[in-house]
Structures are given as C-alpha cells and as structure tokens.
Amino acid sequence: MKKIRFAGILALGLLWVSCHFTEEIHLNGDGSGSIALQFDGSGWMSDSTLLGGRQTRVDSVIRFAEVLEQRQDLSPEEREQLEQLRPYQMRMISDPETGEGSFTLSREFRDIGEVGDTFNAFQNAGALDKEKGGTPMGASKEAQPSTEVSYSFAGSRFTRRSVIVDSMLHQQRLDSLAGGDSFLVGSTYKLQIHFPSRVKSVNQDKATLSIDGKTLYLEADLVQYLKSPEVLDLEVELEQ
Known part of the structure; x- marks a missing residue:
C-alpha cells in the first residue's frame, strides 16, 4: 500500500488553509446507489x-x-x-x-x-x-467520532440526519478550533444529491434544485457545520 x-x-485542529468538502450521492429508485466525499x-x-x-x-x-x-x-x-x-x-x-x-x-x-x-x-x-x-x-x-450521520430512503421520502454522540469529545474538538477559525474562512461543506425523480418538497430553504428538479444542492460554512452538524439535515419528499 x-x-x-x-x-x-x-485533523480537525490542523486545518490551516481554505478547503472544500463535497458530499455527492447518486440514489436509485430501489435505494441503491453510490456516495463520494471529495476534499x-x-x-x-x-x-x-x-x-x-x-x-x-x-x-x-x-x-x-x-x-x-x-x-x-x-x-x-x-x-x-x-x-x-x-x-x-x-x-x-x-x-x-x-x-x-x-x-x-x-x-x-x-x-x-x-x-x-x-x-x-x-x-x-x-x-x-x-x-x-x-x-x-x-x-x-x-x-473516535463525536458526531454521526445517518440516511434513509423509503417510498418517496429521503432523510439525512446528524447527531452529536459524544458531547464532551465534540466540545474538545470545537475548543481545538478556537483561534483557528480565521484560517477556515471561505471553507465549505456541500451536499449534491441526485434523486431518481423530481423533488416535491424539502425542509431546507437554502437548498436549490437543478433544472430537471432531480438534483439537490445545499451548502454550509465548514466551521458552522463542524460546530452544528444538523445545519445540513434534510427531509426530502419526491414526486411519485
């Protein structure tokens, strides 16, 4: 290897340049598909x-x-x-x-x-x-993770949910960012999700859709996402 x-x-405390994460999901009608996270x-x-x-x-x-x-x-x-x-x-x-x-x-x-x-x-x-x-x-x-993200897709409903599973460890990692936030100015975490049919509704006002209505885009400031991962939680209803 x-x-x-x-x-x-x-390492969360050592990110010292502007950087961007993109989480891209391709979802098929039967719930199968692929996921990629690009740094x-x-x-x-x-x-x-x-x-x-x-x-x-x-x-x-x-x-x-x-x-x-x-x-x-x-x-x-x-x-x-x-x-x-x-x-x-x-x-x-x-x-x-x-x-x-x-x-x-x-x-x-x-x-x-x-x-x-x-x-x-x-x-x-x-x-x-x-x-x-x-x-x-x-x-x-x-x-060791301090947060977890879970996904579900049943019928026409898709969800992405984040939870803090270790509040003490999470706070320690946030403390490690103190004083380094300025180095992460402009850094982002983006979601790009390709659905098998058009999006009927979404719970995020800042989410945007492609022209065909099948791809959803949502972006958050990276520091904000690290502090409050629920900012990218999603509930999406698809057209049937």
Whole structure:
C-alpha cells in the first residue's frame, strides 16, 4: 500500500488553509446507489512538505478491501479500524504544476441506510499512519467520532440526519478550533444529491434544485457545520 500523507491535513485542529468538502450521492429508485466525499485541497498544493517533496503528478487509488486481504500483519485493533473502511476506496490526485489536489473517498451501496458517516470514515482514512505504509494508528482519540450521520430512503421520502454522540469529545474538538477559525474562512461543506425523480418538497430553504428538479444542492460554512452538524439535515419528499 502506498504511503499516505494526508493525516495532518484531516485533523480537525490542523486545518490551516481554505478547503472544500463535497458530499455527492447518486440514489436509485430501489435505494441503491453510490456516495463520494471529495476534499478539495488545492490550497495546500504550494506546500511541498505535505506532498512529501514530490514534484510530479500523482493519481492513485487505494481500495481498502484489498489492503485488508494483503496485510496479514495487522493487529486486531488495526484490523478493526480498517474494517470500517472496507467498502470504500480512496483516490488521491496531486499536481504541483497545475495546483490541483484532491482526495475522494467513495463507495457503492445496496441500501443507503447501510451507509454510515462518510465524513468520519474520511477522517479515519486520514488517521492511517503515513510512516508505516498505511497502517492504521489504532483506536486513537482522533479516530473516535463525536458526531454521526445517518440516511434513509423509503417510498418517496429521503432523510439525512446528524447527531452529536459524544458531547464532551465534540466540545474538545470545537475548543481545538478556537483561534483557528480565521484560517477556515471561505471553507465549505456541500451536499449534491441526485434523486431518481423530481423533488416535491424539502425542509431546507437554502437548498436549490437543478433544472430537471432531480438534483439537490445545499451548502454550509465548514466551521458552522463542524460546530452544528444538523445545519445540513434534510427531509426530502419526491414526486411519485
């Protein structure tokens, strides 16, 4: 497994440049589909230390299911953490010449209800030990979630809900952002959801729709989302 050099970038207290997350869901009528979370890190491409000194374009894919099969030297704790990433793959693109830089964590699903919090999964992927060729660092405090997101799709109703599951840990992470908010000015978390039929109603006034009415867009300030994840909660009713 190739070395991963984005652990520091994803630590909530260490985000020091403007960045953008886009959560994109393609949903089929039977509830199956795909989800991808892209981190646009073009802002840090000028820092060669984050790229390991590389000066050439990199476009690589890590499939975590393959890592689990190939790595027989993982401890039980490491394997347990990596098992949470089994359905996912991570694509990394970095190009020092053009300034392009992104990480995309994606997976397919048979039922969107089986999809957990992809943002937490993204941070767990970022907790892979870059000095050990991608071995998880174990059940570190940074890898433990303080929030969870759940999805459901039944009949013509879609929901996305966020809850704070560990208020003390959540507050600790918010405290770690204190004084660093200014570095995140302009950073965003966007939702882009493609539905199998037109949207009839949505509970978010700020949500917008595509011309055909089948794609919903919603955006929040990243700091606001980190503090109050419910700002991106959705209840959507589709036309039948």
